[in-house]
Amino acid sequence: EPEVTQTPSHQVTQMGQEVILRCVPISNHLYFYWYRQILGQKVEFLVSFYNNEISEKSEIFDDQFSVERPDGSNFTLKIRSTKLEDSAMYFCASNPQFYNEQFFGPGTRLTVL
Amino acid sequence: AQSVTQLGSHVSVSEGALVLLRCNYSSSVPPYLFWYVQYPNQGLQLLLKYTTGATLVKGINGFEAEFKKSETSFHLTKPSAHMSDAAEYFCAVRNSGGGADGLTFGKGTHLIIQP
Numbered sequence: 671e672p673e674v675t676q677t678p679s680h681q682v683t684q685m686g687q688e689v690i691l692r693c694v695p696i697s698n699h700l701y702f703y704w705y706r707q708i709l710g711q712k713v714e715f716l717v718s719f720y721n722n723e724i725s726e727k728s729e730i731f732d733d734q735f736s737v738e739r740p741d742g743s744n745f746t747l748k749i750r751s752t753k754l755e756d757s758a759m760y761f762c763a764s765n766p767q768f769y770n771e772q773f774f775g776p777g778t779r780l781t782v783l
Numbered sequence: 784a785q786s787v788t789q790l791g792s793h794v795s796v797s798e799g800a801l802v803l804l805r806c807n808y809s810s811s812v813p814p815y816l817f818w819y820v821q822y823p824n825q826g827l828q829l830l831l832k833y834t835t836g837a838t839l840v841k842g843i844n845g846f847e848a849e850f851k852k853s854e855t856s857f858h859l860t861k862p863s864a865h866m867s868d869a870a871e872y873f874c875a876v877r878n879s880g881g882g883a884d885g886l887t888f889g890k891g892t893h894l895i896i897q898p
Contacts, residue, residue, distance in 0.1 A: 763827075776825060
C-alpha cells in the first residue's frame, strides 16, 4: 500500500542552524501539507501546497519557514534559523484531491539544542 | 476561525466496554470532520470522516461517529473496547473549504483500556 515517507526520522541541530526536512508524498497525490506537534500538545497546521505554490499557511509559518517541491517527488520543509521552540515532531501529509483524507507520514522528530 | 474541543485529555474504559470520545467544533464553513488515531511513535491514521450526506459514519476498527449540527458535535464511539484501541485520538475540522485545506486539530484524547 502506498505511503508517505519522511526522512530523517530524528534530526538534532544547534540553535540558529538551517534544517531541511524531507517528505515523499504518495505518487499520484496533488496536495501536500506540513504539520507540527510539540511534545504533549496538539497537531498544528503549518502550510499546504498545490500546483507548486503555497495554498494556505498558518500564523506559525513565518519567514523562517519555506517549502519546496524540487523534483516532482520530494516535498521539503526548510527552517532557516532554528529556535529552541522549533523542537517538535513534524508531519508531512498528502491527498489526491479536494476533501479526501490526508495521508500522514510517520514524522520527523526535530530537536534544537 | 476553526476550532476543535475534545473533552477529556484521558479516557479510561474497561476492555469490552463502550468507548465514547467527545468532540465539539466551531466552523465558519460547512464542516468536514475527521477522527485520526495515533499509536506511539507513529503518524496519524484516519479512522473516519464526515463530509456530506449520512450523518452517522462508520470507520475502521469498529469505530463510528455521528455528526450533529445542532450540537456542533462529532463524538466517536465503539461498542466494545479492545486492548489494541489504546492510543491517542484526534478530532479535526477542515480549515477554509477551499483549495488545499489544512486541518485544525483538537488537543487529543488518550484512550486507556483497562484489562
